[in-house]
Amino acid sequence: xxxxxxxxxxxxxxxxxxxxxxxxxxxxxxxxxxxxxxxxxxxxxxxxxxxxxxxxxxxxxxxxxxxxxxxxxxxxxxxxxxxxxxxxxxxxxxxxxxxxxxxxxxxxxxxxxxxxxxxxxxxxxxxxxxxxxxxxxxxxxxxxxxxxxxxxxxxxxxxxxxxxxxxxxxxxxxxxxxxxxxxxxxxxxxxxxxxxxxxxxxxxxxxxxxxxxxxxxxxxxxxxxxxxxxxxxxxxxxxxxxxxxxxxxxxxxxxxxxxxxxxxxxxxxxxxxxxxxxxxxxxxxxxxxxxxxxxxxxxxxxxxxxxxxxxxxxxxxxxxxxxxxxxxxxxxxxxxxxxxxxxxxxxxxxxxxxxxxxxxxxxxxxxxxxxxxxxxxxxxxxxxxxxxxxxxxxxxxxxxxxxxxxxxxxxxxxxxxxxxxxxxxxxxxxxxxxxxxxxxxxxxxxxxxxxxxxxxxxxxxxxxxxxxxxxxxxxxxxxxxxxxxxxxxxx
Numbered sequence: 120x121x122x123x124x125x126x127x128x129x130x131x132x133x134x135x136x137x138x139x140x141x142x143x144x145x146x147x148x149x150x151x152x153x154x155x156x157x158x159x160x161x162x163x164x165x166x167x168x169x170x171x172x173x174x175x176x177x178x179x180x181x182x183x184x185x186x187x188x189x190x191x192x193x194x195x196x197x198x199x200x201x202x203x204x205x206x207x208x209x210x211x212x213x214x215x216x217x218x219x220x221x222x223x224x225x226x227x228x229x230x231x232x233x234x235x236x237x238x239x240x241x242x243x244x245x246x247x248x249x250x251x252x253x254x255x256x257x258x259x260x261x262x263x264x265x266x267x268x269x270x271x272x273x274x275x276x277x278x279x280x281x282x283x284x285x286x287x288x289x290x291x292x293x294x295x296x297x298x299x300x301x302x303x304x305x306x307x308x309x310x311x312x313x314x315x316x317x318x319x320x321x322x323x324x325x326x327x328x329x330x331x332x333x334x335x336x337x338x339x340x341x342x343x344x345x346x347x348x349x350x351x352x353x354x355x356x357x358x359x360x361x362x363x364x365x366x367x368x369x370x371x372x373x374x375x376x377x378x379x380x381x382x383x384x385x386x387x388x389x390x391x392x393x394x395x396x397x398x399x400x401x402x403x404x405x406x407x408x409x410x411x412x413x414x415x416x417x418x419x420x421x422x423x424x425x426x427x428x429x430x431x432x433x434x435x436x437x438x439x440x441x442x443x444x445x446x447x448x449x450x451x452x453x454x455x456x457x458x459x460x461x462x463x464x465x466x467x468x469x470x471x472x473x474x475x476x477x478x479x480x481x482x483x484x485x486x487x488x489x490x491x492x493x494x495x496x497x498x499x500x501x502x503x504x505x506x507x508x509x510x511x512x513x514x515x516x517x518x519x520x521x522x523x524x525x526x527x528x529x530x531x532x533x534x535x536x537x538x539x540x541x542x543x544x545x546x547x548x549x550x551x552x553x554x555x556x557x558x559x560x561x562x563x564x565x566x567x568x569x570x571x572x573x574x575x576x577x578x579x580x581x582x583x584x585x586x587x588x589x590x591x592x593x594x595x596x597x598x599x600x601x602x603x604x605x606x607x608x609x610x
């Protein structure tokens with residue numbers, strides 16, 4: 120079928136041929152996509168348990184302290200790495216595989232490379248998580264996994280990067296979509312970031328303050344040059360696809376891509392304001408952080424103008440509801456980050472829970488919500504079965520939307536109060552901790568809501584894989600408007 124479409128004159132390609140070709144592409148992605156998605160859901164639940172435990176420990180520090188494996192200093196990095204590399208990366212890879220095949224307009228090639236990558240990836244995650252809990256982790260933010268686990272992750276992603284190059288090389292001739300720009304960049308940027316950071320910090324460690332610079336160069340760019348391109352690529356594909364209309368401006372999207380590539384790599388240094396680092400390095404980072412308004416605003420305009428006049432579609436499309444929510448939060452998180460880089464504001468927010476709220480706004484409210492939307496769109500097409508319950512999807516959305524919204528708000532308010540108290544010489548350090556207690560309690564409440572949402576999603580995901588319920592060809596929508604979403608499932 121692929122050869123038929125490639126060789127055929129455009130005028131002879133019928134909608135039925137295109138539909139069959141898409142079905143062939145989706146079928147070719149089934150095993151690796153489901154494998155990465157299943158891994159993602161598993162690690163989402165694992166990371167959620169660690170997150171809830173770490174949150175409870177902020178209110179009851181002695182909770183489970185009789186077990187060294189359950190101390191806060193081990194549970195918290197286990198949560199971060201399980202969520203970042205287990206859930207977010209696995210979901211992003213699964214989504215990226217499907218998008219790459221669709222956008223290259225060719226069946227997925229060399230699936231064994233991807234299956235091997237998934238095996239290495241999960242072995243590395245298991246080794247790394249157990250290593251952290253056993254006390255073998257490293258005190259480097261975002262790089263807590265021991266060396267033996269990091270090596271497994273690098274091998275896995277090396278295979279994925281090779282696959283991405285091969286897929287792009289053998290794509291069908293034609294237009295290169297903006298989503299492909301973002302995907303290819305993400306698949307090539309991350310192995311460079313991960314290998315460089317591990318080499319300079321773990322295998323052949325540099326000395327002195329340079330360690331802090333490399334640490335935050337990696338930590339910030341893991342979000343901005345890995346998760347952000349994956350999230351934006353997904354949003355750029357799904358929003359026009361669900362609405363059945365083109366993206367507002369291809370040129371704005373390209374401007375957003377290249378300005379992201381130009382400015383984001385410098386942003387991490389604003390985490391080091393006030394530290395023993397050259398003034399020019401910090402100043403350059405602050406300027407680059409402010410210049411991030413360019414890709415953020417162009418992307419926000421593009422998404423808004425594409426959806427304009429069709430916001431009513433959020434009432435019936437689960438994919439669109441999650442994706443638009445995430446796209447809006449990308450704008451909020453990025454604008455907030457640019458303001459946080461300004462020294463006069465950074466002095467208040469630095470070393471406070473405000474920064475924690477900002478991190479959750481970026482990695483969860485933006486990236487995770489878009490991944491949820493992607494999975495609701497992609498899985499029925501690769502599995503050949505629709506989601507069994509719109510009610511479960513609705514519960515999932517409202518639990519996680521309210522949960523993450525509440526978490527960001529309470530950590531933002533609590534963090535500002537904490538920062539102002541830390542700057543007041545008349546207030547003792549212990550008194551500043553008392554100021555944060557009610558906000559940390561509300562954070563735990565929001566964590567319970569997120570946990571409930573993740574359980575609902577895991578149940579829905581499992582029911583889909585088991586093909587529970589009656590066979591349907593119409594998409595699972597919130598409303599009764601069953602014919603609005605383009606490209607219904609073909610089984």
